[in-house]
Amino acid sequence: MLSWTFVSPEIRPAVKDYSVVVSTEDVGCGPKETLPLHDLATLNCTATSGCSTHFWGVDQLLKNKEIPANYVVTISPKYRTFTENQTVLGVPSELAFAHGLKGHSIISVDKESASSRSQIVTLLPFRKTPCGTAKAEDMDATFELTAYAILTRGKVEMPIEGVEYAKLEPSDYGIGGIYKVDNLQPGREYKIRGFLKYPGPLSDAMSPPVTFTTPDEICIPQKYAIKEPGESLNFNCSAAVGTDARFRKEVVWHRVGGAPMPEGVFSRTASFPDARGFLNASLSIPSINDSHAGVYCCSPEPPVEHFYGQPARCAEFLLIVNDLTLDRYSHDVNPGMAVSITCSTNQAGDLCWRRLDGRLVPQTRHTPMSNATRGGQSLTLFLPKVTAEDAGDYQCLLKPTEGDDKASQTFSLRINETLTLKRSPLAVNEVKFGDSITLTCESRGIDEGVQKLWWSRYVPAEEKFEALGTTEDGPYEITEGMDASRKVTLRVRTTPTSQGRYVCAAFPRALLQLTREEMLPMTVVLQKAVQYASVDIDYESVVEMSKPVKLGDSGEALLRCTGYPSSSHERLEWAFKEADKDTVYLIGDQHLGDLTPSNRDRVSELLRCFRPGLNKTFASWPGSEFYNPQTNTTELYSPEEIDMLVLTKFTQDPACESVRGHLVCQYRRLNPLLPSLLQPEFVDFTRRSQHSNGTARAIISLEEIREFLEENPVQGSASQFGADPNAKESPYRLQMATCLLILLIEFCLI
Secondary structure, three states, rough: OEEEEOOOOOOOEEEEEEEEEEEEEOOOHHHHHHHHOOEEEEOOEOOEEEEEEEOOEEEEEEEEOOEEEEEEEEEEEEEEEEEOOEEEOOOEEEEEEEEEOOOEEEEEHHHHHOOOEEEEEEEEEEOOOOOOOOOOOOOOOOEEEEEEEEOOOOEEEOOOOOOOOEEEEHHHHHHHOEEEEOOOOEEEEEEEEEEEEOOOOEEEEEEOOEEEEEOOOOEEEEEEEEEEOOOOEEEEEEEOOOOHHHOOOOOEEEEEOOOOOOOOOEEEEOOOOOOEEEEEEEEEEOOOOOHHHHEEEEEEEEHHHHHHOOOOEEEEEEEEEEEEEEEEOEEEEOOOOEEEEEEOOOOEEEEEEEEEOOOOOEEEEOOOOOOOOOOOOOEEEEEEEOHHHHHHEEEEEOOOOOOOOOOEEEEEEOOOOEEEEEEEOHHHHHHHOOOOOEEEEEEEEOOOOOOEEEEEEEEEOOOEEEOOOOOOOOOEEEEEEEOOOOOOEEEEEEOOOOOEEEEEEEEEEEHHHHOOOOOEHHHHHHHOOOOOEEEEEOOEEEEEOOOEEEOOOOOOOOEEEEEOOOOEEEEEEEEEEEEOOOEEEEEEEHHHHHHHHHHHHHHHHOOOOOOOOOEOOOOOOOOOOOOOOOOOOOOOOEEEEEEEEEEEHHOOOOOHHHEEEEEEEEEEEEOOOOOOOHHHHHHHHHHHHHOOOOOEEEEEEEHHHHHHHOOOOOOOHHHHHHOOOOOOOOHHHHHHHHHHHHHHHHHHOO
């Protein structure tokens, strides 16, 4: 109901109607709105009390009547004039009042995001309409936080120090949103509440508090260990307990599941935490036996979950006592016999049989864990018909469910009256270009009529065996034993052309002329030799990249890539890999024609920042000049090297600075290996070689190069490649000087 008396009764008949305008102002978010209502005729007028009428409600003025707002109602009389349809406004009258509700902000915590030292909370405004004048990035929240230490005597309130609040994401209403509470302490209970401040002179009321806990922070160096019976163990863990003695917990080791500690197992806790507030506890076992195997837990006491009836969090450590057993550890058999060896354990994990060089033995039969096996498992190695190649040592390995360590037991198989062929116990991934591998062939118990042990290398393309002998600067060296053991040693330098299958054959005295031949057909060796044994030699390519090196005061840097090839058909090349993509583009003018236009532009931009191939040397080995005439044969078994010059533009040109990704130095195989028709016993090696033509590579990110140049500003810098400053000029230094001279000439031409 609205009443007004500002028009005197004498002139009231001249009033045609009244103009009513309502102005509203949102107290919190500030925008003002003016809403003119329909003109109202004079109603219910009396001579003494003026006129009054009921003409609108607040819900007609705002879209949300609960929003706190200030209202001003302005009423002006409109007088008739002598001109038809025209009026004159009289003196206005105003009425001001406020209306709306003020409520509490709404807070919640994201328990899934809880970490030891931070917590994500959501704080939303009471009003549920957008606030257009709010700035989403503004810190519009005020929080109150209370912390409690969880101790054996109960919860104890503790002071808050160094806690920070940050807004991560705004809400849909313009104010409030998602916030991060940082620098909390692990293993504590917290109560948090807060309110939001609007852009205008308005704030929500404080929200009710919510409670959350931070999990304990526990660190252990590894998740398990494999120990032999009788060994000792002293394994440490640390947990964050704080530096204030009033609120400090203890850190202890215990068995998972609450079982008592076995006899001879001790948990020892340090007297004081370190400067970071971490307290150490040691799991100590002076002499390990089978009863000590199992899972142990390290945790602060009491755990924060204790007060909420939840399972306590702890850092688990698995102690594996090596209980691998073999039903036999050595065996002497005659050729053609069957051999079976069983490896058993009560531990969970993967069992396998392998040779000492890392090759897995596929002839196995697995018995999994079950009630019938009383919780144990076993793996049986079965060789149905042993030959000379089967002689040697075998390892049974247990790889636990997690980690890389392995427990092992070794079985030795000896073949009576046969040749034994052994090689250096190196796995394929431990051998690279230029290394030496020793093969030892020994005849034991073979008839005295056998006078010659003959070394040869199988040539798949011709299906023949090539006789081997010691040659000057060659990859082979043969040494015959001087005693009665009849032992012959072959040392092979690993090169792309020395890979293959090597055979030691024993020929009778009547066929000694065969051992003087340079090549023997495969059928002759298989039919005429009394016995033979073979072994494969292969290895993988390796690529190594140096750290960046500054080139004097030029502001440029140099990367050197060293390659150890495994194939004569692969080349060491520079490439570029974009960030978050798997595609690799070869760098160099000669490769631009092979790219799509978009990729060609991308690589061309990169060539403004780098210059590849200033120094290039090729790997050298006997016969390498056949595959690459530029090979320097004076330094045999030397790897190949290529350089990449990082130009000054890399840190100065905006186009270079915007490039993100990695420089890649890789081997690229030019021609795939072709299969050959072989006898069954000579097929395995070729198949494995064809599968091993993956690219070896070394990678450095462009960000790492930028960081190096920022940390090493332009000034004199010694090269990493020259160790002795008083030594004679190395070929690399001469090449570097040549590179700098070329750059100087190009600069002058510009």
